[in-house]
Amino acid sequence: MxxxxxxxxxxxxxxxxxxxxxxxxxxxxxxxxxxxxxxxxxxxxxxxxxxxxxxxxxxxxxxxxxxxxxxxxxxxxxxxxxxxxxxxxxxxxxxxxxxxxxxxxxxxxxxxxxxxxxxxxxxxxxxxxxxxxxxxxxxxxxxxxxxxxxxxxxxxxxxxxTLPLREIYSGMAEVIKYGFIADAAFFAMLEKHFSDIVSLKEPWLSEAIRKSAGTKENVVASDFREMNGLRATLNFGHTFAHGLEKLADYRHIGHGEAVTIGMACALFLSSDLGFLDATERQRGLSLISRFRFPKRLLKKRFLAIEGETLLQNMLSDKKKLDRKLRFVLLKKLGEAFLYEKDVDDRKVLEAIEEAKKFFTGHSGS
Ligand SMILES: NC(=O)c1ccc[n+]([C@@H]2O[C@H](COP(=O)([O-])OP(=O)(O)OC[C@H]3O[C@@H](n4cnc5c(N)ncnc54)[C@H](O)[C@@H]3O)[C@@H](O)[C@H]2O)c1
Ligand SMILES: [Zn+2]
The missing domain is CATH 3.40.50.1970 (Rossmann fold)
Structure with missing residues (x-):
């Protein structure tokens, strides 16, 4: 590698x-x-x-x-x-x-x-x-x-x-993603040092980068061409994010912002389907609540969007034909898997609604 x-x-x-x-x-x-x-x-x-x-x-x-x-x-x-x-x-x-x-x-x-x-x-x-x-x-x-x-x-x-704060948060979405999917100890480090990292304090910044880059490298090394589902876990939160980005013409919402929202949806879906327990979900959500969004963005690009509309946009045009959405779910903090079964639309819509409630309570800066 x-x-x-x-x-x-x-x-x-x-x-x-x-x-x-x-x-x-x-x-x-x-x-x-x-x-x-x-x-x-x-x-x-x-x-x-x-x-x-x-x-x-x-x-x-x-x-x-x-x-x-x-x-x-x-x-x-x-x-x-x-x-x-x-x-x-x-x-x-x-x-x-x-x-x-x-x-x-x-x-x-x-x-x-x-x-x-x-x-x-x-x-x-x-x-x-x-x-x-x-x-x-x-x-x-x-x-x-x-x-x-x-x-x-x-x-x-x-x-x-020199990087604008909004871009820092955007990268931070992927950083915490690695905590969610691959490493509970890293997740705990991020809980403790989220603000240090966002304000670029050392050694936390370098440690977060080293760990994130290393995690991605390892995942890729064991599944270079996306054959066994491991590399797919890097898409945690991304199925939802893709829909939000598409609805915003890939312009009005940053990728990291969409992923942050998407990860909250995925946490709710993981627990609604019985894989993730409520305490772990709460810990996940409270890390996500540290992200700062422009208020208008959250409202317009997520809260105001009908769940059904988002769901339709999560299906890429090709996938629409067989109506299959694949989700990366968590068993616990630090352990993700690609869920191979079909998920009932109602479950997906429920997770979106729960995430909306959550973000209404944490409506950003
Ligand atoms: N290949 C992959 O696996 C992979 C994974 C994720 C995303 N992507 C791609 O990455 C792209 C997004 O990358 P991005 O978020 O880095 O965006 P970007 O490359 O557009 O950079 C964001 C902005 O920051 C500026 N910038 C860069 N470094 C800076 C610095 N140190 N200080 C100040 N400004 C700086 C850039 O000029 C740009 O205006 C998308 O095209 C996406 O498709 C690829
Ligand atoms: Zn991403």
Whole structure:
């Protein structure tokens, strides 16, 4: 699998690290406009001082950069610069840059190595790990892509200082997800240090990142191509979240925000179906209640939505045909499983209503 390095600064001794992984010092460095502005000069200077040759590429900082049009433009710049198979690519940014950079690396010259340099909490704990890389198609998100594992994942938690709080919470949703699905001790650590992590205090921040990244790496290692249901547990809360995101046109609600709400729904469903006991559910919900949402967002994008409407949108168009929804449920905090049986719509609707009541009581900031 990939080597994950969590340290500050992650660029120290990069030449040696590359050498140890059989990587050449010929590197395409992909940024988005923000990461270029924030870290571009420093990273390029470090690379040059270590004797790297570089080609710098920059894309707009938005989801639409994950497109064939952008990829084609970047291929063009690379061909013009005589980049061949002996080069590699570093993706410096959030999940957008990581997915796009990984996609380019997987396809250019039939594949060059990719190094992920994640700079959002979501990318550090989720998207940079596991080798799924993709661009979007006008008919759907992340539909065109590859499994292309990064050789190295370089995580420097101090880079998060410039990240807006809303993006921190977004990444935090995935962080607590790992506590829910895989590790009760980690869950307890998150209960204790939630505020420390959100305010980027060390050593809690690095510990949370290390644990999250490691959990994802382990899950992926045991189920690379999603064959046995283990990798599917990473989708805890995501079936509900997908419906909320679709209803908001993937624009008006953040992925992490949708996942946070989705995890509350999944906790209710887990206990309503008799898998999770009420005390554990309460502990789960009280961790979720620490998240801060813009009030209007919660109201408009969840509380005001009819359960039935949400349910319809949880079914992707393809799945609508056989009307099957798959849920990841909890047996207890730290242990998730993919529930293979059909769940009665009424149960799903009940869980949504319970989650609405819960969020009405904790309506955010
Ligand atoms: N491949 C996977 O397994 C996987 C998993 C989850 C999500 N994703 C993908 O990840 C993407 C979302 O990623 P994201 O949430 O990181 O969003 P993003 O890449 O859009 O980054 C969010 C914003 O933060 C900015 N930014 C990045 N680092 C910063 C920093 N240190 N300081 C200040 N601003 C910074 C970016 O420029 C951007 O404006 C989606 O496209 C999603 O499909 C992929
Ligand atoms: Zn997610």
């Amino acid at each position: 990939s080597t994950i390095v969590v340290t500050t600064p992650a660029t120290a001794g990069l030449g040696e690290q590359f050498k140890a992984h059989g990587l050449t010092k010929k590197t395409v460095v992909l940024f988005d406009e923000n990461t270029k502005r924030l870290f571009g000069e420093e990273i390029l200077q470090t690379l040059h001082s270590e004797g790297f040759r570089t080609l710098e590429l920059v894309v707009p900082a938005r989801e639409t950069s994950k497109s064939l049009t952008t990829a084609n433009r970047l291929y063009g710049s690379m061909i013009e610069a005589d980049i061949d198979r002996s080069w590699n690519l570093i993706a410096v940014g959030g999940g957008v840059v990581g997915d796009l950079g990984g996609y380019i690396a997987a396809s250019y010259y039939r594949g060059i190595p990719v190094i992920q340099f994640p700079t959002t909490l979501l990318a550090m704990t989720d998207s940079s790990i596991g080798g799924k890389v993709a661009i979007n198609h006008p008919l759907g998100k992340n539909l065109i892509g590859f499994f292309h594992l990064p050789e190295l994942i370089l995580i420097d938690p101090s880079r998060l200082k």
